[in-house]
Amino acid sequence: MEKSIYIRLRHRIQVRTNETIYLKDIAQMVAEENLYEQVRNLKVYEVSEKDKNRVVIDVMMVIRLIKGIMPNVDIQPQGPAQVLVEVIAKRQKVSLPLFLLVWLLLFFGAALTIMNFHEDVSMQAVQQRIYTIITGEVDSKPLIFQIPYSIGLGLGMILFFNHLFKKRLNEEPSPLEVEMFNYQLDLDNYVALKENKEIMKQFDDR
Structure with a gap:
């Protein structure tokens, strides 16, 4: 009887440069115990500096790798067709002057936006009018x-x-x-469609 492996790729994972990606890292699998142990540590990809910050791994790559060592196994893919691998660079220390500059820009930008909106809709005049209607008195503030x-x-x-x-x-x-x-979903879909062809080409050339 032909043995089966049910495999479901994850949507996204995060790794570091020069890290090796194994099948267990990018997918959930259901199979017989001995079969599962054989494929879970299957090397799928090794991240290098030329990969920059994103790598797309297609389910067809995974199927081809498994078939390479187990040609008679029936593979049943489920869920997403690609997994997006995000390469995390070393975290840099936050620059205090840059943080203060961005904070000030956002603060005054938001303040000016609110003030311009109130000026456009004549908010002060409306409040003065409401005050006059309720109290019968005129107050500029x-x-x-x-x-x-x-x-x-x-x-x-x-x-x-x-x-x-x-x-x-x-x-x-x-x-x-x-x-x-x-x-983020739109960005992931765009990256998957754009980079999948390049990743598959590199894989085929090996």
Whole structure:
């Protein structure tokens, strides 16, 4: 009876330069115990400096490697057709002057954006008008509205991003996290389609 291996590639893994990638690192497998032990430590790829920061490993590469040592095994691939290998470089120390520069740019950029928006919609005039309607008095600086509005604006941003510094308010992802997740998926799909041909060509040339 022909033996079978069920294999499911992971979506993404992270490795370091010059690290060897084994089949157990990039895939989940279901097979008989002795068969599983033979293939789990199968060398799939060795990361080098020329790979830069991303490598795409296709399921066909994996099938070809397994068939090379076990030609009579039935391989049943499941799930993703590629695994994206992200090469992690050595972490560099954060430059304090650069951090302060970026922080200042973001702070004043956000402040100017909010002020320009309020100017476009005539927020001050609206608050003055509301104050006059409610109290019957004219006040050029209705602080009774402006102060709570400013506090509420900051609290609204905290609730929107679902974070207070490093603390998450609840388990629900924020709209920004969802957009970043979708962006990462699109980026992974693009890299897989673009680089898969080059990786397969290098593999065929060996």
